[in-house]
Amino acid sequence: MPLPFFADVVFGKVSWFPELRTVLLVTALVLVVGAIKWYSMGASNTSERQMHSKVVMITGGTSGIGASIVLELAQRGAQIVLLTHQEPSDFFLVEYIEGLRERTGNEMIYAEQVDLSSLHSIRKFATKWIDNAPPRRLDMIILCAATLTPPGKKRAVTKEGLEESWMINYLANFHLLSILSPAIRAQPADRDVRILFATCASYIGSPIIGNGDDAMKVKEWSPAKAYARSKLAFTIFGQAFQKHLDAYKRPDGLPMNARVIFVDPGYSRTPGMRRWATRGTLWGLGLYVLLWNNAWLFLKSAEGGAQSFLYAAMDVTLGRGPGGKLIKECREMDFARVDIRDEEVAKKLWEGSEKLIERVEREEAVRRALEKKEAEAAGGGKQGEATADATGSGTDAKQSKSRRQKKSKK
Ligand SMILES: NC(=O)c1ccc[n+]([C@@H]2O[C@H](COP(=O)([O-])OP(=O)(O)OC[C@H]3O[C@@H](n4cnc5c(N)ncnc54)[C@H](OP(=O)(O)O)[C@@H]3O)[C@@H](O)[C@H]2O)c1
Numbered sequence: 001m002p003l004p005f006f007a008d009v010v011f012g013k014v015s016w017f018p019e020l021r022t023v024l025l026v027t028a029l030v031l032v033v034g035a036i037k038w039y040s041m042g043a044s045n046t047s048e049r050q051m052h053s054k055v056v057m058i059t060g061g062t063s064g065i066g067a068s069i070v071l072e073l074a075q076r077g078a079q080i081v082l083l084t085h086q087e088p089s090d091f092f093l094v095e096y097i098e099g100l101r102e103r104t105g106n107e108m109i110y111a112e113q114v115d116l117s118s119l120h121s122i123r124k125f126a127t128k129w130i131d132n133a134p135p136r137r138l139d140m141i142i143l144c145a146a147t148l149t150p151p152g153k154k155r156a157v158t159k160e161g162l163e164e165s166w167m168i169n170y171l172a173n174f175h176l177l178s179i180l181s182p183a184i185r186a187q188p189a190d191r192d193v194r195i196l197f198a199t200c201a202s203y204i205g206s207p208i209i210g211n212g213d214d215a216m217k218v219k220e221w222s223p224a225k226a227y228a229r230s231k232l233a234f235t236i237f238g239q240a241f242q243k244h245l246d247a248y249k250r251p252d253g254l255p256m257n258a259r260v261i262f263v264d265p266g267y268s269r270t271p272g273m274r275r276w277a278t279r280g281t282l283w284g285l286g287l288y289v290l291l292w293n294n295a296w297l298f299l300k301s302a303e304g305g306a307q308s309f310l311y312a313a314m315d316v317t318l319g320r321g322p323g324g325k326l327i328k329e330c331r332e333m334d335f336a337r338v339d340i341r342d343e344e345v346a347k348k349l350w351e352g353s354e355k356l357i358e359r360v361e362r363e364e365a366v367r368r369a370l371e372k373k374e375a376e377a378a379g380g381g382k383q384g385e386a387t388a389d390a391t392g393s394g395t396d397a398k399q400s401k402s403r404r405q406k407k408s409k410k
Contacts, residue, residue, distance in 0.1 A: 033297065042266050042300050043330040045307045047314035052077035055137045056313075059083045059116060059173075060145030062096060064270025065198070068306035069142060070109075073313065074100055079108035083125070083145075085115040116145055116172035117158040119361055120368075126179035135186040140313060142196045143173050143234075148272055149223040150280040160360050165223075166215040169230035173197075174237050174353050184258050185248050192319040193258035196312050197238040199231055199326070201264060204336045206232035209345065211352025233349060236339065238262055240346035242323040259323030261312045262335075266328065268305030269295050 051073055060066035061082045074080050080100075086093045088111045100109050115121040129136065147168045149156060156164040162171065177184075177195070187193050206228035207214065214220045215229055242260040250256065267273065277295070278284030288295065311330040312318060318325065324341075326333045339345045 036297055040298050040300060042304050043307060043311075045310040045314065045330055047311065047316075049314040049316070050076050051314070054078045054139040055081065056140040056142065057081040057083060057138060058142040058144060059114070059176075060198070061142070062093070064272055064302045065265050065268055065305040065309065066142070066144035068302045069144065069309045069313075071100065071104065072306060072310055074104040074106045074109055077106060078140075080106075080110070082109070082111040083114040083116075084111050085113070085117070085121075086111075087113050114176075116168045116176075117160075117164065119160055119171075119175055119357060120364055122172055122175045123179060123361070126176055130180060130183045132183075135183050137191075138180075138183055138187060138193065139191060140194045140196065141177070141180070141184075142198075142309065142313070143176075144196075144198045144309070145172075146198065146200075146230075146272065148227045148276050150276050150278070150284075151223050152279050153223065155218065155221045155226075160364055162356075162360065163216055163221065163226060165226040165230045166212070166233070169227070170212075170215075170233040170237065171353060171357065173234060174350075175357055177241055178354075181244070185245065185250070185256075187257065189250065189252055189254035189257050191257060194313060194318070195238075195241070195258065195260045196309060197234060197260060197262045198309070199235050199238075199262045199264050200227075201336075202228040203232040203235055203340075204228075208339065209233050209236060209349050211348045212356065213352060216356075232337070232340075233353075235262060235335070236342075236346050236349055237353075239324050239341055240343075240350055243343070243346075245323070259318070261318060261323065262326040263308050263312045264326065264328040264333075265305035265308055266300055267298075268300040268302055270302050270305065273299065 054073075054077075056073055056078045058066060058070060058080065061070040061080065062084055070080055070082065082097070084090075084093060088094075093111055097109050097111060101107055112125055113121070114125040145168065147165055149165060158164055158167050160167075184193060184195070202224070205224075207220075207225065209229065209232055212233060215226070215233070238260045245256050245258050245260075248256060274285075274288060278288045308327050308330050312327045318327075326335055335341070
């Protein structure tokens with residue numbers, strides 16, 4: 001019976017029961033840990049909105065926060081177009097998509113190959129998308145892919161010669177949305193179109209952006225600076241893109257129905273975070289595993305990080321009024337820098353980015369043309385040799401002919 005038992009505890013008759021001090025200490029510890037965990041888990045999306053028939057295009061949908069967003073949206077019936085750098089026939093990607101289809105009972109999950117480290121790859125995909133007539137349905141674009149060089153690692157440059165963080169985290173999105181813009185603006189006026197930008201509090205510490213040229217300078221580079229700078233540029237561009245959309249005069253005279261929404265997921269336990277925390281090393285990974293309880297306690301899960309995205313994707317009020325809002329912990333927040341809304345800053349960055357893309361695309365087109373020519377020439381040469389071998393009219397044949405002529409002269 002509980003009452004006699006408690007009486008025995010109080011009057012000290014139960015010898016094995018811990019001291020009151022210990023009980024209080026353990027209770028306090030459990031409460032503190034519980035409070036930290038509750039706080040670090042962050043807010044949850046409570047919307048019950050279904051997403052049937054919505055077409056959602058997402059970058060970074062194969063890992064971490066992006067993968068959790070995809071799972072939830074697919075469960076709610078959305079059609080998902082994953083932009084991945086692997087080919088759609090890639091074994092792991094096929095397994096991933098089949099797994100998703102099975103778990104969600106949603107067959108409408110596809111992949112399109114877009115390597116965000118390549119301007120050419122982005123252009124190939126985006127022009128194919130906008131070439132469709134009538135314009136394809138597109139309800140949402142979620143820009144979630146990003147890269148973060150672990151501390152101590154070297155500066156990486158893409159095949160096209162651009163600093164990797166700048167390219168993947170910012171320029172790729174600039175290029176993609178610039179080309180997709182007609183497809184976004186062509187959506188019927190009654191459609192609630194949203195473009196979600198994954199931002200990060202690191203933008204607060206970024207140096208000023210200018211026209212973006214500093215991002216290419218080796219002496220201006222450190223992993224943290226490159227990431228912060230790319231996220232600030234991404235956010236400034238997002239505001240400018242909203243203005244670009246708002247300035248469009250729809251043929252039906254109705255107001256713009258596409259809205260940019262920035263989402264800060266908060267610090268979360270994802271493969272990207274793990275790579276950064278472990279410095280991409282084996283000893284770092286060992287330390288991470290040993291201290292995993294700290295990561296568990298202080299960081300959100302990937303599902304936790306996805307909550308603000310899901311809120312931004314589903315909350316009905318965000319489909320009304322002006323775009324360009326920042327969502328963190330499932331509520332609207334203010335930006336911590338004034339240059340994000342500065343039109344002059346945005347104009348300088350936009351022009352600088354356009355110039356850079358134009359120059360790199362031109363150089364790359366020339367390089368590809370030369371490579372093609374060389375390949376054709378080499379192919380032609382080989383074909384010539386093969387023909388010569390078959391007809392006996394190649395160099396060897398000429399040499400044996402001259403040998404025969406010499407012999408006959410003798
Ligand atoms: N995790 C956090 O604590 C945190 C905090 C604040 C903001 N954020 C932001 O939230 C977003 C998601 O973060 P996360 O930690 O979940 O990211 P993550 O685990 O590192 O995943 C990054 C995603 O980007 C994709 N990606 C990378 N390079 C690509 C390329 N060249 N072409 C196409 N896709 C490429 C990756 O594809 P593969 O897997 O195929 O390589 C992966 O799906 C990011 O924008 C991040 O900046 C995260």
